[in-house]
Amino acid sequence: MAANFRNRCAGDGIVNPIAQALVDECNRERENCEFTALSFTIWLRSLRWRRTASMVFPVIFGALATWQIVTQYMPWMAAVLTLLATVIPLVYRASKTDAAIAQFTKLAGTFTNLRDRFRQLAEVGPHKETEVFEKEFAALMVKMEKARLHSETPPERCFKSAQKKIKAGHMSHDYDEAKGLQASR
Secondary structure (H helix, E strand, O other), X not given: OHHHHHOOEEOOEEOOHHHHHHHHHHHHHXXXXXXXXXXHHHHHHHHHHHHHHHHHHHHHHHHHHOOHHHHHHOHHHHHHHHHHHHHHHHHHHHHOHHHHHHHHHHHHHHHHHHXXXXXXXXXXXXXXXXXXXXXXXXXXXXXXXXXXXXXXXOOHHXXXXXXXXHHOOOOOOHHHHHHOOOOOO
């Protein structure tokens, strides 16, 4: 019984150095997942805008190209608009943006879920047997490694934007702030 007590959290601090190391690593992995998920979400917004633009602009360009004022007074403009109306959908399809949207959507959800699981484990894990805590951490790391197998990389600006949002407190919880709890960063 005394050995079990020493393996758990004691008062303000964690007695077991293994449990403390696991809590620290859970918090690091939570932070990694938070940055990754938000970077993917920001990139998804850009990809979805690109998809919308690739659907709407060809219609607008096609309508303008057939407008009588354009065809009579600026035939070269009508030709350019017609070219754009035909090329944009082809370029969009060739870029496989729909597949990228599906992949980034899936990965953003996966990293968001992992972020929450690491946060929960960092809070609850030290109150469990060390062996149980280690097993739960190892299971999460297997999921993390599986998520990392996809080497999808959004542009650096997405990461910088995510970093800025997180540091500005956009991802903090009102509950924690109301309770005076510090975010687990």
